[in-house]
Amino acid sequence: MSTAEHAETNRRDFLYIATGAVGAVGAALTAWPFINQMNPDASVLALASVEVDLAPIAEGQEITIKWRGNPVFVRHRLAAEIEAAKAVPMSDLIDPLARNANLPDGDQATDVNRVVGGKEQFLVMMGVCTHLGCVPLPNQGDYAVVEGSEKHGGWFCPCHGSHYDTAGRIRKGPAPQNLAIPQYSYLSDAKIRIG
Known part of the structure; x- marks a missing residue:
């Protein structure tokens, strides 16, 4: 060449x-x-976080807000609901993990690990059943606290029969995991930011 x-x-x-x-x-x-x-456009990015005022939520009351297209339950628990959740032995739980985005992945599903900042009266969790994505009904199921003729706390998914206790932990039925706790923080004693 x-x-x-x-x-x-x-x-x-x-x-x-x-x-x-x-x-x-x-x-x-x-x-x-x-x-x-x-x-995502600006309207979707705006939903990346949402602030919730806890002051108007009376004890024993629950509100549902929408965050990222999903329902989030915000419950002001009664003392009886908190005590019932604390009394559950870890060995009775189907899912032993807290499923709390604010804690390390392997933390146990104790009642304390299902809330944030030691404010045990407020339970904030995703309102989506971990079985097939249905929305569980509040104040129902086998693990709600009964006072008088009313049930308090506890959630029941009527689609396939999953029962969650007063800390949102799966106790009975086909759901494999506890209701997830989203990442959130307290801005003040009466206001949180989810996301």
Whole structure:
């Protein structure tokens, strides 16, 4: 192979590589608007966190808010609900894990590990059954506290019969896990931010 042929080959290889590189950059720049439009818009990003005022929630009352398209239960528990949850031996639980996004993954599902900041009167958890994603009904099920003729705390998913106790832990039925606790923090004694 002569020097002229070798130079021609190198120049041709360079032109092929340069053309391919320019084509790849052009394809990426052309595709970018289509890829970028798949990012969440401002309205979705605004739902990334939500603040909840706890002051109007009376003892024994529960509210449901929407966060990231899912229901979140915020319950002001009665003392009887807290005591019932604390009295449950860990060996009685189907799911021994806290499932609390505010704690390390392996923490036990004690009542204290199901709340944040030691404020045991407020239980904040995702309102989505861990079996098939239904929404459990509050103040129902075999593990609600009965005072007089009323049930307090506890959740029941009528779709397939999952029963959750007063700390949102699965106790009976096909659901494999406790109701998840989202990441949240206290902004003050009467206000939280979820997310």
